[in-house]
Amino acid sequence: MSFVWTVAEQHEGRLKAVSFELLSRGRALADKLDTKLASLVIGAGVGQPGLRELIQRGADEVYHVADARLAHFVCETWSNILADLVRHYRPVVVLAAATSLGRTLMPHLAVKVHAGLTADCTELDIEPGSDNLLQTRPAIGGNIMATIKTPDHRPQMATVRPRSSVVLPRDPERLGRIIEVPVAEQLFESRVVVHGCRADVEDFVNLEEAEVVVAGGKGLKKGDNFALLRELAAELGAMVGASRDAVDRGWIGYPHQIGLSGKTISPRLYIAAGISGSIQHLAGIKTAETIVSINKDPDAPLHNVADFGIVGDLFDVVPELTRRLRRSKAVAS
Amino acid sequence: MTIIVPIKQVPETSNVRMDPETGTMIRAGAATVVNPLDLYAIETALRLREAHGGSVTVLSMGPPAALKAVKEAIAMGCDDGLLLSDRVFAGADTWATSYTLAAAVRRLGAFDLIVAGERATDGDTAQVGPGLAAWLDVPLATYVARIDTVADGRLSVQRLTEEGYQQLTLQLPALITVVKEIAAVRLPTLRGKKRARLSEVPVLTAADLDVDRACLGLRGSPTKVVRIERPKVARGGEMVSVNGQQGVTAAVDALLEFLRSRGLLEEVSS
Numbered sequence A: 001m002s003f004v005w006t007v008a009e010q011h012e013g014r015l016k017a018v019s020f021e022l023l024s025r026g027r028a029l030a031d032k033l034d035t036k037l038a039s040l041v042i043g044a045g046v047g048q049p050g051l052r053e054l055i056q057r058g059a060d061e062v063y064h065v066a067d068a069r070l071a072h073f074v075c076e077t078w079s080n081i082l083a084d085l086v087r088h089y090r091p092v093v094v095l096a097a098a099t100s101l102g103r104t105l106m107p108h109l110a111v112k113v114h115a116g117l118t119a120d121c122t123e124l125d126i127e128p129g130s131d132n133l134l135q136t137r138p139a140i141g142g143n144i145m146a147t148i149k150t151p152d153h154r155p156q157m158a159t160v161r162p163r164s165s166v167v168l169p170r171d172p173e174r175l176g177r178i179i180e181v182p183v184a185e186q187l188f189e190s191r192v193v194v195h196g197c198r199a200d201v202e203d204f205v206n207l208e209e210a211e212v213v214v215a216g217g218k219g220l221k222k223g224d225n226f227a228l229l230r231e232l233a234a235e236l237g238a239m240v241g242a243s244r245d246a247v248d249r250g251w252i253g254y255p256h257q258i259g260l261s262g263k264t265i266s267p268r269l270y271i272a273a274g275i276s277g278s279i280q281h282l283a284g285i286k287t288a289e290t291i292v293s294i295n296k297d298p299d300a301p302l303h304n305v306a307d308f309g310i311v312g313d314l315f316d317v318v319p320e321l322t323r324r325l326r327r328s329k330a331v332a333s
Numbered sequence B: 001m002t003i004i005v006p007i008k009q010v011p012e013t014s015n016v017r018m019d020p021e022t023g024t025m026i027r028a029g030a031a032t033v034v035n036p037l038d039l040y041a042i043e044t045a046l047r048l049r050e051a052h053g054g055s056v057t058v059l060s061m062g063p064p065a066a067l068k069a070v071k072e073a074i075a076m077g078c079d080d081g082l083l084l085s086d087r088v089f090a091g092a093d094t095w096a097t098s099y100t101l102a103a104a105v106r107r108l109g110a111f112d113l114i115v116a117g118e119r120a121t122d123g124d125t126a127q128v129g130p131g132l133a134a135w136l137d138v139p140l141a142t143y144v145a146r147i148d149t150v151a152d153g154r155l156s157v158q159r160l161t162e163e164g165y166q167q168l169t170l171q172l173p174a175l176i177t178v179v180k181e182i183a184a185v186r187l188p189t190l191r192g193k194k195r196a197r198l199s200e201v202p203v204l205t206a207a208d209l210d211v212d213r214a215c216l217g218l219r220g221s222p223t224k225v226v227r228i229e230r231p232k233v234a235r236g237g238e239m240v241s242v243n244g245q246q247g248v249t250a251a252v253d254a255l256l257e258f259l260r261s262r263g264l265l266e267e268v269s270s
């Protein structure tokens, strides 16, 4: 049938934003290939409104694989289910999110179905004439952009960075088919048992999905000073991130670390205070839409990549910024 | 426990600086290191051996010079190493790499656990670990931040996901990839360095492995690189300097104005 597929992601029955982002990528490709777009939902608890929303935001078909035992992601089970579906329906393109789920599932699946896979794409296009998928991704810490294709294997698989695509507006008139797909018993992986998800961890952050991130580095001088950033973050509706030096000093937990050995993020707004902007740190923020740097050193490398830089002492600038945001809110309300 | 750690030799990035004009890395003398994220895998394996006994074997695929990376791992405390080096392996994508590594693991014999780094700092795909688990058909847990227990042929771990720490138990043999949070990495000891110098690391070629040559290297790779571009990193941003308290107010004014112009602040009058 040669459709374009996207792998939707859900958490506790709610479809994640990235599921809709993938649809706008998939829609553009399906239109260029003059084919249909299908979205796959594996899991438990996504109701009809969620499935319909996938159609209203671009899908022509939704394959819904629902079973209470699919509440938690188990790579082998997901990969077994998808491999079966891929062999049966023969999609030309399969897109998933470059998340902890997508980056685990897709390489596993690629081996099972002998497909080519490109990680963490920021651009996708169709090559005129050949109809090959052109997949562009940053490599070597974002210092080069490589364009990759898979001429001789199908499907062509890619993971796409979360927050790198604009969601299509919801069209309540759009129609499509929702297909309930049964799961064969032998596809369940019995060697893995998931006990649950611990999110009660003190101060856990989902930085990858944050619209605004405020991050601090060694320039904060001590852990307690992260309070300054938390206050600013509260005004901006932001999450708090950190450089490795701040994490390694025990000022804040590892889930906050941004960069080569931490998280890669693409928020709409990234504000760094007291972070120099080492090549390893920059690797994690290159795809941020707007970068603001607050650093007293005019030559800090982060100032070079910033859209707006303040050369000044963060202990003056950050509290003032917080105060001003607070005040303007008070005036408005 | 019989543990295998696949490692990769990568260009050193810690000393490189950026060329502000071209946005490329200035590679000081093209020095190479063990992929820094693999060090956490080595450390994890060594700690498991210390707690449960057994052995740690490092496995690498690369040019002959990658022997240096294998020896560094031995200097850290790994028992032995194996290098896969053959011109036909060159240019392998993650599919072909995991295929080749799987053949080498099979040749090494029975194992309990494979511990891999989260991803390599050069390719940055995080695909080889999961691919290897698929080839070997063993349970997989990626982004492991903590090992809770090893008992009765089972491994209980916590993997870092966007929503929190997923807790799961895998039947051994299994494969995990680990993140930095799992452990602080040890340095090689003098004794280890000496042992590494004296150790014989076997170098295998394709002929030594049970592989289909059509699946190796560039030829066996489904993905092909068609173009490399070097994006400019400088965004040519606005810059304001703070002088005195008045300067702070002015700088924050300018920033707020900038954020508003980009639609990044809820519209409120100030």
Ligand SMILES: Cc1cc2nc3c(=O)[nH]c(=O)nc-3n(C[C@H](O)[C@H](O)[C@H](O)COP(=O)(O)OP(=O)(O)OC[C@H]3O[C@@H](n4cnc5c(N)ncnc54)[C@H](O)[C@@H]3O)c2cc1C
Residues within 6 Å of the ligand: A216, A217, A218, A219, A220, A242, A243, A244, A245, A246, A257, A258, A259, A260, A261, A262, A263, A273, A274, A275, A276, A277, A278, A279, A280, A281, A284, A294, A295, A296, A297, A300, A312, A313, A314, A315, B013, B014, B036, B037
């Ligand atoms: C393999 C490897 C992986 C790595 N992974 C990561 C990673 O994932 N993430 C990461 O961040 N780093 C990573 N690093 C570390 C990286 O090289 C840097 O050491 C680190 O990013 C520096 O952190 P920093 O900017 O907080 O500290 P510094 O580089 O020390 O910068 C502190 C900055 O604060 C400024 N400052 C000080 N006081 C003030 C003040 N009062 N007001 C304003 N500014 C002030 C200074 O001018 C300076 O620019 C990695 C390194 C290696 C080798």
